[in-house]
Amino acid sequence: DADVTQTPRNRITKTGKRIMLECSQTKGHDRMYWYRQDPGLGLRLIYYSFDVKDINKGEISDGYSVSRQAQAKFSLSLESAIPNQTALYFCATATGQETQYFGPGTRLLVL
Amino acid sequence: QKEVEQNSGPLSVPEGAIASLNCTYSDRGSQSFFWYRQYSGKSPELIMFIYSNGDKEDGRFTAQLNKASQYVSLLIRDSQPSDSATYLCAVNRGSSASKIIFGSGTRLSIRP
Numbered sequence: 001d002a003d004v005t006q007t008p009r010n011r012i013t014k015t016g017k018r019i020m021l022e023c024s025q026t027k028g029h030d031r032m033y034w035y036r037q038d039p040g041l042g043l044r045l046i047y048y049s050f051d052v053k054d055i056n057k058g059e060i061s062d063g064y065s066v067s068r069q070a071q072a073k074f075s076l077s078l079e080s081a082i083p084n085q086t087a088l089y090f091c092a093t094a095t096g097q098e099t100q101y102f103g104p105g106t107r108l109l110v111l
Numbered sequence: 112q113k114e115v116e117q118n119s120g121p122l123s124v125p126e127g128a129i130a131s132l133n134c135t136y137s138d139r140g141s142q143s144f145f146w147y148r149q150y151s152g153k154s155p156e157l158i159m160f161i162y163s164n165g166d167k168e169d170g171r172f173t174a175q176l177n178k179a180s181q182y183v184s185l186l187i188r189d190s191q192p193s194d195s196a197t198y199l200c201a202v203n204r205g206s207s208a209s210k211i212i213f214g215s216g217t218r219l220s221i222r223p
Binding site for chain 2: 040041042045090098102105
C-alpha cells in the first residue's frame with residue numbers, strides 16, 4: 001500500500017463550488033504539506049502543518065483552507081473554486097531531515 | 112530573479128553519456144539542497160540531498176554543491192532511457208522544511 005494517499009485522484013468542478021481534497025499517510029511523519037503544480041511554475045507551497053495543532057500558510061494560501069484532523073490526515077479545501085485553481089495538487093510528508101515524500105497527486109479542473 | 116533557477120530544457124543526452132543538470136539559488140543562507148525526479152503525470156521522488164560543499168555520490172548519481180557560487184548540480188553517469196524525466200531542484204532556506212523552494216524543473220531526454 002502507498003505511504004501517502006490522496007483522494008480523489010481526479011476532480012472536475014464548477015466555479016463557485018466548495019471542494020475538499022484529502023490526504024492520508026502511514027509514514028508516521030508529523031510534518032504534512034499541500035502543494036500545487038502548474039506547468040512552468042514548479043511546486044508552490046499552499047499550507048503546511050508540523051503537528052495537529054500547528055497550521056501555517058505557505059506562499060499561495062489565498063482561496064484555500066486546511067484541516068489537520070489527525071497526525072495522519074491533512075485536508076485541503078477550496079472555499080469557492082475558480083478556474084485559475086485548475087492545477088495538479090500534491091500532498092507531502094516530511095522527516096525532521098526535511099526529505100519530502102509525495103502522494104500521487106490530485107488533478108483538479110475548475111470550469 | 113527566481114529564488115531557485117533551473118534551465119527548463121529539454122536537455123537531450125545520448126544513452127550512456129553523462130547528463131549534467133544545474134541549479135542556482137539566491138539565498139546565501141540556504142542550508143540544504145535536494146534533487147527530485149518526476150516522471151510525466153507522476154509525483155516527485157527524492158534522488159539525493161546534500162548539505163555540505165563538495166560532491167556526494169550515490170550509484171550513478173552525483174550531487175555537487177558550491178555555496179560560494181550558490182550553485183548545485185546533479186550528474187547522471189551512464190544515462191539510461193529510464194532517466195528521461197523532469198528533475199526538480201529544491202532548496203531549504205532555513206532550519207525547517209517549511210522554507211523549501213522548488214525550481215521549475217529541467218526536462219531531461221535520453222536518446223537511444
